[in-house]
Amino acid sequence: MPDQNLILNVRNLTKRFPGVVALNNVQLKLHEGEFLSLIGENGAGKSTLMKILAGVQLQDEGTVEVSGQTVRMDSVKTSQAHGVALIHQELNLSENLSIAANIFLGREPTTTGFLNKRVIHQEASRFLGMVGLDIDPKTLAGDLSIGQQQLVEIAKALSIDARILIMDEPTSSLSAGESERLFEVIADLRQRGVSIIYISHRLAEVKMLSDRVTIFRDGEYVGDLVGDEITHDAMVKHMVGRDISQYYSHEPNQTGDAILEVANLRTQANPDHELSFKIMQGEIVGISGLVGAGRTEMLDALFGVAPAISGTIKVQGCPVTITSPKDAIALGLALVPEDRKGQGLILPMSVKENTSLASLKTHAISRIFRNSEKESQDTDLMIKRLRTKTPNADQVVGFLSGGNQQKVVLGKWLATDPTLLLLDEPTRGIDIGAKQEIYQLMEELAAQGMAVLFVSSELEEIIGMSDRTIVMHEGRITGEISREDLTEESIMHLATGGDHQ
Ligand SMILES: Nc1ncnc2c1ncn2[C@@H]1O[C@H](COP(=O)(O)OP(=O)(O)OP(=O)(O)O)[C@@H](O)[C@H]1O
Ligand SMILES: [Mg+2]
Known part of the structure; x- marks a missing residue:
């Protein structure tokens, strides 16, 4: 021109x-x-x-x-x-x-x-x-x-x-x-x-x-x-500045015992429907559905952000009551929320402080002293792995770019070594290079025997990363699709309220 x-x-x-x-x-x-x-x-x-x-x-x-x-x-x-x-x-x-x-x-x-x-x-x-x-x-x-x-x-x-x-x-x-x-x-x-x-x-x-x-x-x-x-x-x-393959392709793991068993769970947002499903050790399960299908609300109920009205939740075989995120964290759950600005970060605090927030327990060597060296190591590792752009670990999080703030939230929860990781739109606003890292981290966690439950609106991501996909529509689960049968069509069929064949 x-x-x-x-x-x-x-x-x-x-x-x-x-x-x-x-x-x-x-x-x-x-x-x-x-x-x-x-x-x-x-x-x-x-x-x-x-x-x-x-x-x-x-x-x-x-x-x-x-x-x-x-x-x-x-x-x-x-x-x-x-x-x-x-x-x-x-x-x-x-x-x-x-x-x-x-x-x-x-x-x-x-x-x-x-x-x-x-x-x-x-x-x-x-x-x-x-x-x-x-x-x-x-x-x-x-x-x-x-x-x-x-x-x-x-x-x-x-x-x-x-x-x-x-x-x-x-x-x-x-x-x-x-x-x-x-x-x-x-x-x-x-x-x-x-x-x-x-x-x-x-x-x-x-x-x-x-x-x-x-x-x-x-x-x-x-x-x-x-x-x-x-x-x-x-x-x-x-x-x-280098070639990368478009999507990280996930290799299914040997799955173990159930990490999470949910039966007849009624959420505050969709009290008319009951949700039941299981997640096994080593499994990566995607949750698909259109906006408003109740996916975030389900994660919020599991993590105690908006506790369930009724139903049972078992973590590693034991029935549990989760009425607050504190309960959930104590049970080994971690949630990376969709609205990371509101729920995920303390903007005036440093990258290091934010990264350590959720894992204070692991770092505490006594009740009074925090293990600052371990905090630094963990933070540096996360910065490196997620390619977070920050001058150093002491930078105020509010000064990072949008996508880099999201990387800090992810790092914070990944650093807790959870047994069950709940991710809500984990790669939203994240650049393509770091996406691969996040997929690889999910993979590694699963290979170590953790379970990963992730909500995503990107079908490629659901198809590429999940062993199994739970599909929701208007507050209920309309079906589950195993890895072999995962296609855009099979997901959309259930996501728009179609019956499970
Ligand atoms: N007010 C500020 N104080 C200090 N550093 C800043 C400030 N604003 C931006 N930066 C830094 O400038 C660089 C560019 O940030 P910018 O927000 O422009 O990135 P971006 O390309 O928009 O990224 P994203 O895709 O994550 O939104 C980053 O390293 C960021 O941390
Ligand atoms: Mg930006």
Whole structure:
């Protein structure tokens, strides 16, 4: 594409944080009406560059040009005035404000200087209509699903008349249906001439959507792929700088006694259904189903986050009562939750402290002294294995990139040496290189005789990693599929409520 159509031109841009060069002399070009994806491993610098473009952070060196004019993006207002809107990786809506208030936050339309609620609601409805969201603008943002919040953020971008819309991992917590909806809205935005920068670890959607792909690695610009060059293999190779096979393929283990036996379990979320199943030593069991099937709720019941209403749970043959996560941990269970930001981490604490949190018992050499050396060793091992990008184990977790924070949560639970590991969407937001490591860790744990129960919305992951898959639909288990019979069709049949053949 000719460079005179450049709407955005980032040149020689550098951004340093204490101990990290987040961006080192990078470049990025966006043409009018173009769909550009920015990809790279966790910590590559993607979100940092987007925050600079949005006026949230300021670069140390380098220039940003919008339509040929150099702009100092010193505030969100400046950035918006140049037509740039950023939808953050961690969504940014104020949960206790209405949709309308969120859309017009800080720049409410006024008539004769007074706030006009009616106009705000009318205008909000108009923008909601443009993203196909048929919801009362008075609804509180906190009452919306993540997908709906995402669409509200886009409505907000439309309301500031964004010409450059940046989306940082918009689909990482969306259901397949919500993602489809988002892609339709994006297609519509492109019709209106909006240029888009899109960040995602889902390479299939990157390939489907992009005109061009820019790749960063460790804070450096690696290159661009255009048109036919955008293949899965080319993207992976540029991102990680080496060849890796797409999926780690799992070798079934010799299974032993039952680690977990669940009979007639009724969860708080779906009290009308009873869940019964078993997990054996050395087994990796996947839980599949559509969003809302009750998978997370089942894990929450097992781990005591939302204790079951009735039913029996046996751990290693003994009937147990689990009324809190503390009970569950004492029984050798570990849960890596889906919402890692809310449940998994203490952001102001260090990587090391977070990693050791759940395994304090193993590290305690007496009641008073903690075995700091063992903590350090375990943390360093996890950092190495999961390829967590952090200057050192003492870095504050809140300063890590989104995907690297997730790696810390995983490491924290893996370090507890659980007998039963519960994982909820373990690779969400995780880059492709680290995914392989997580699969390999699951494999190793199973080979050591642990049991792994994991929820995943990625069918390839379920098919690639599970010995057996439990499929749920609307709060109940619709069937189990053994490894030999696992196909996308057999899973979808049960996930949509079909009978077990
Ligand atoms: N406020 C900060 N203080 C210190 N370091 C930071 C800060 N923000 C980002 N970093 C570091 O800068 C690097 C780039 O982070 P960034 O969030 O841009 O990565 P990313 O490419 O978006 O990764 P992910 O795919 O995990 O979201 C990381 O090493 C991160 O830890
Ligand atoms: Mg990021």
